[in-house]
Amino acid sequence: MSRPTNFGAGPSALPESVLHQAARGLLDFNNTGIGIAEISHRSKEFTAFLADTENLIRTQLDIPQTHSVLFTQGGGSAQFSAVVLNLLARHRLLHPDRTNAERAMDYVITGSWSKKAAEEARRLGGGTVNVAVDARAYSKDGRSFDGIPTHDTYTFSPDPALIYYCENETVDGVEFSNDATSAASFPFHLLPKDTLLPLVGDHSSSFMSRPIPHLAEHAVIYAGAQKNIGPAGLTILIVRKDCLVDVDAAAKLGAVPVPLTMAYKTLADSASVYNTPAVLPIYIAGLVLKRSQELGGVKYYEEVNKRKAAKLYAVIKEGEAKGVVRAKVKEGSGSLMNVVFDVLGDGAEAKFISGAEALGMKAIKGHRYGSVGGIRVSLYNAVTEEQTDALIAYMKEFLAQ
Incomplete structure (x- = not known):
């Protein structure tokens, strides 16, 4: 029986071979006779697997x-909050005499998720949110997230506690380009000249799909696993060691107290097993990462994902020329992972979705957030080029009709 293709934005598709491996592991993890969902997170078998999974990430991303x-x-x-609390604690230890008003938190707002992150920073307090740029101000209608602003629009603080951006906006289909010469790339050259930048990147939707530019310059990179590498319930952090600070010492100086399970130092000191981690999602992520390494890692996926997205954007252009389809994102700012567009005409969108579902193509309806709507096709690593080609063939047939 052929399985449907999951074009959903998350929880997203996983490689079928990995699902079969994971099914066996549910009954017997690494020949222990105990299933992965039952085994102790402190057992030598699981801690060894956890260390191997870390090494797979390190190797493929060159951390x-x-x-x-x-x-x-x-x-x-959860990282919307944890990032603020940990980096404000770090800033408090570095600058104990500054007032909260003098602790700037710079946010680059390019979509729904970075907007939510900035709102959480305001809610928590402890510093002042500075919007380094808001992409809506440069959109076609002044209120949509339809592109990455050009470099001349950014205003960063001279010594912020953190600088926050979301690399790929899952809802809005907007992504920073990996090409440093592109106007849609992240403006690393405009950041304060500091060897220990408090740069924070939300890479949830693109993690392990391509290399991360300027990785070593980041203070924190985080990613929810449920896009490219595993099921929901696991979050992976890459944290520069100067950000593993004593949050209790910072609290004595007036910083907002940090819950222990959200403190990066607690996680690091306990090798991520301070409390029971998400054992099953870690196991599945480890299997996905092992398969990824065998295929060629993030360089391999970057090439495949570029081809998949290029084909899809090309057929969207065809649809625009026919007046049937409308792209929602400016050219050059479109995501390789989440491609968004509208199908024009009374009842046309519903017809397009039902036709796709009849062919086993699932979860292509756009996000319910605000007025985004439309169609969203997510091309994560586990979505094959052949599955993408099948969708494009359907789209061409739809356009012809």
């Missing part, structure tokens, strides 16, 4: 020893 790789829970939304 330097200046950074720790940590495994936690709560998804990207």
Whole structure:
């Protein structure tokens, strides 16, 4: 029986071979006779697997020893809070005499998720949110997230506690380009000249799909696993070691107290097993990462994902020329992972979705957030080029009709 193709934005598709491996592991993990969902997270078998999984991430992303790789829970939304609390604690230890008003938190707002992250920073307090740029101000209608702003629009603080951006906006289909010469690339050259930049990147939707530019310059990179590498319930952190600070010492100086399970130092000191981690998601992520390494790692996936996205954007252009389809993102700012567009005409969108579902193509309806709507096709690593080609063939047939 042929399985449907999951074009959903998350929880997303996983490689079928990995699902079969994971099914066996549910009954017997690494020949222990105990299933992975039952085994102790402190057993030598699981801790060895956890260390191997960390090494797979380190190797494929070329992570330097200046950074720790940590495994936690709560998804990207929990990191909206954890990033603020940990980096404000760091800033408090570095600058104990500054007032909260003097602790700037710079946010680059390019879509729904970076907007939510900035809102959480305001809610928590402890510093002042500076919007370094808001992409809506440069959109076609002044209120949509339809592109990455050009470099001349950014205003960064001279010594912020953190600089936050979301590399790929899952809802809005907007992504920073990996090409440093592109106007849609992240403006690393405009950041304060500091060897220990407090740069934070939400890479949830693109993690392990391509290399991360300027990785070593980041203070924190985080990613929810449920896009490219595993099921929901696991969050992976890459944290520079100077950000593993004593949050209790910072609290004595007036910083907002940090819950222990959200403190990066607690996670690092306990090798990510301070409390029971997301054992099953870690196991599946480890299997996915092993398969990824065998295929060629992030360089391999970058090439495949570029081809998949190029084909899809090309057929969207065809649809625009016919007046049937409308792209929602400016050319050059479109995501390789989440491609968004509208199908024009009364009832046309519903017809397009039902036709796709009849062919086993699932979860292509756009996000419910605000007025985004439309169609969203997610081309994560586990979505094959052949599955993408099948969707494009359907789209061409739809356009012809």
